[in-house]
Amino acid sequence: xxxxxxxxxxxxxxxxxxxxxxxxxxxxxxxxxxxxxxxxxxxxxxxxxxxxxxxxxxxxxxxxxxxxxxxxxxxxxxxxxxxxxxxxxxxxxxxxxxxxxxxxxxxxxxxxxxxxxxxxxxxxxxxxxxxxxxxxxxxxxxxxxxxxxxxxxxxxxxxxxxxxxxxxxxxxxxxxxxxxxxxxxxxxxxxxxxxxxxxxxxxxxxxxxxxxxxxxxxxxxxxxxxxxxxxxxxxxxxxxxxxxxxxxxxxxxxxxxxxxxxxxxxxxxxxxxxxxxxxxxxxxxxxxxxxxxxxxxxxxxxxxxxxxxxxxxxxxxxxxx
Amino acid sequence: xxxxxxxxxxxxxxxxxxxxxxxxxxxxxxxxxxxxxxxxxxxxxxxxxxxxxxxxxxxxxxxxxxxxxxxxxxxxxxxxxxxxxxxxxxxxxxxxxxxxxxxxxxxxxxxxxxxxxxxxxxxxxxxxxxxxxxxxxxxxxxxxxxxxxxxxxxxxxxxxxxxxxxxxxxxxxxxxxxxxxxxxxxxxxxxxxxxxxxxxxxxxxxxxxxxxxxxxxxxxxxxxxxxxxxxxxxxxxxxxxxxxxxxxxxxxxxxxxxxxxxxxxxxxxxxxxxx
Numbered sequence: 381x382x383x384x385x386x387x388x389x390x391x392x393x394x395x396x397x398x399x400x401x402x403x404x405x406x407x408x409x410x411x412x413x414x415x416x417x418x419x420x421x422x423x424x425x426x427x428x429x430x431x432x433x434x435x436x437x438x439x440x441x442x443x444x445x446x447x448x449x450x451x452x453x454x455x456x457x458x459x460x461x462x463x464x465x466x467x468x469x470x471x472x473x474x475x476x477x478x479x480x481x482x483x484x485x486x487x488x489x490x491x492x493x494x495x496x497x498x499x500x501x502x503x504x505x506x507x508x509x510x511x512x513x514x515x516x517x518x519x520x521x522x523x524x525x526x527x528x529x530x531x532x533x534x535x536x537x538x539x540x541x542x543x544x545x546x547x548x549x550x551x552x553x554x555x556x557x558x559x560x561x562x563x564x565x566x567x568x569x570x571x572x573x574x575x576x577x578x579x580x581x582x583x584x585x586x587x588x589x590x591x592x593x594x595x596x597x598x599x600x601x602x603x604x605x606x607x608x609x610x611x612x613x614x615x616x617x618x619x620x621x622x623x624x625x626x627x628x629x630x631x632x633x634x635x636x637x638x639x640x641x642x643x644x645x646x647x648x649x650x651x652x653x654x655x656x657x658x659x660x661x662x663x664x665x666x667x668x669x670x671x672x673x674x675x676x677x678x679x680x681x682x683x684x685x686x687x688x689x690x691x692x693x694x695x696x697x698x699x700x701x
Numbered sequence: 702x703x704x705x706x707x708x709x710x711x712x713x714x715x716x717x718x719x720x721x722x723x724x725x726x727x728x729x730x731x732x733x734x735x736x737x738x739x740x741x742x743x744x745x746x747x748x749x750x751x752x753x754x755x756x757x758x759x760x761x762x763x764x765x766x767x768x769x770x771x772x773x774x775x776x777x778x779x780x781x782x783x784x785x786x787x788x789x790x791x792x793x794x795x796x797x798x799x800x801x802x803x804x805x806x807x808x809x810x811x812x813x814x815x816x817x818x819x820x821x822x823x824x825x826x827x828x829x830x831x832x833x834x835x836x837x838x839x840x841x842x843x844x845x846x847x848x849x850x851x852x853x854x855x856x857x858x859x860x861x862x863x864x865x866x867x868x869x870x871x872x873x874x875x876x877x878x879x880x881x882x883x884x885x886x887x888x889x890x891x892x893x894x895x896x897x898x899x900x901x902x903x904x905x906x907x908x909x910x911x912x913x914x915x916x917x918x919x920x921x922x923x924x925x926x927x928x929x930x931x932x933x934x935x936x937x938x939x940x941x942x943x944x945x946x947x948x949x950x951x952x953x954x955x956x957x958x959x960x961x962x963x964x965x966x967x968x969x970x971x972x973x974x975x976x
Contacts, residue, residue: 463876
């Protein structure tokens with residue numbers, strides 16, 4: 381087995397006294413895909429931004445490490461970090477319409493990205509753009525290049541953004557909700573495209589989504605996050621078939637299914653916790669069907685169970701439910 | 702793409718302004734009395750009413766008023782460009798600093814702007830022009846210095862909105878440096894309102910400089926400037942209306958045209974955003 385490309389070790393991120401991410405620990409190898417699943421506000425995107433060290437004002441990494449190729453990213457200089465963003469770790473944002481400057485052409489913006497990291501002449505850069513637009517299956521690459529963002533559809537723009545991220549040949553791609561802003565048909569195409577480009581390039585992929593369907597199709601391992609903590613971590617099959625965390629189970633249960641159309645869609649009662657609430661105990665306790673007195677008093681640690689990790693006192697019992 | 706009624710207004714008004722600029726440039730060749738722009742007197746032709754040979758009449762020195770209005774357009778347009786250009790040169794860098802650096806620098810710049818904006822509109826230029834010495838260049842500097850805070854404020858406000866848009870974050874996540882972000886993404890996407898305001902202000906700039914000239918703190922004779930022409934007609938315009946009417950009309954139409962083209966630009970740029 382090759383060594384891990386990216387390892388998060390007990391990464392903790394705080395805004396003042398509020399803990400936004402609490403001891404996040406997982407790793408990704410080259411060629412592997414990890415999925416991060418959770419509700420809005422569970423810390424999925426915050427995890428991505430903390431990897432790139434692009435945390436919002438007032439938010440700071442308060443502990444732990446983000447090791448990329450063996451060195452802690454938080455020990456690197458600002459300039460080293462800037463050179464690494466895009467070049468080594470690229471990122472695709474949620475809304476493709478908003479992720480491009482509206483008053484500049486695709487070619488100009490792709491060129492910016494390439495020029496920021498490579499010393500290539502004009503023809504070579506143009507060839508690079510065309511090569512990667514072809515890779516993301518955009519026909520008429522010349523027409524796309526000379527277009528402004530508003531002239532392209534959401535699906536096309538997402539492909540452009542993927543091409544932009546890939547054209548620097550990064551070691552890792554972080555896709556933050558890559559399909560959320562797209563309609564169902566395009567969603568499937570983009571998922572298949574991500575699968576294909578990852579196979580071809582051999583990079584590591586991190587997919588962040590609230591959509592279990594998207595993540596389970598792409599990822600080999602899944603991290604389930606809740607309230608800034610890891611709820612569960614295991615191989616995708618294990619999560620889908622033998623989840624040991626009540627939250628993961630509830631999430632899986634609330635997926636819409638073609639097989640059971642008549643049923644009313646299951647929803648998890650209550651609302652996701654605000655940052656820093658509840659102060660003690662398990663974050664999921666107020667909404668959990670399996671809760672006990674202990675859950676309110678102390679937070680469950682991450683239990684290792686051979687096939688993954690889970691943060692629930694009752695994981696042994698849940699395994700067989 | 703931008704076909705609507707504002708487009709028509711914009712093209713009409715900016716067309717007039719271009720024509721005026723052209724006429725002002727070519728004034729010497731267009732008028733049969735180019736020598737009137739100099740220091741001359743024609744005793745026999747004093748205060749003639751509008752006629753075919755003098756469509757705007759003549760002034761108290763017997764000079765052709767149409768010729769003077771055309772030559773006057775040079776200084777008035779130059780004053781407009783000078784005032785707005787200078788105000789932009791001061792205002793934009795300060796707005797960028799305030800919007801991007803923030804914190805104490807932002808506070809400092811904004812408080813300085815507040816001080817400038819606290820004066821009633823024409824008072825500060827009058828004080829500055831009087832202090833610097835009455836001539837056209839100083840009048841331009843005086844108006845520009847008291848106007849730059851508008852551009853600083855608008856640009857700063859715009860930057861505060863734009864800098865948090867997803868494409869800025871996206872560019873940053875692709876490894877863009879701060880300078881790059883500023884030049885390629887933030888500034889171009891923040892400039893539209895500033896340009897609209899600048900166009901609108903061109904008219905007011907002409908008015909302000911003409912006003913300063915009128916009260917003696919701007920252009921001085923023998924310079925030919927619309928405000929100055931109106932001053933010169935003070936003694937005569939009750940009996941000879943055309944001496945004040947035509948320079949005033951030129952001033953009015955030009956200010957109006959700048960306003961219309963500013964409004965048109967605003968609407969056009971706003972439409973462009975929605976696409």
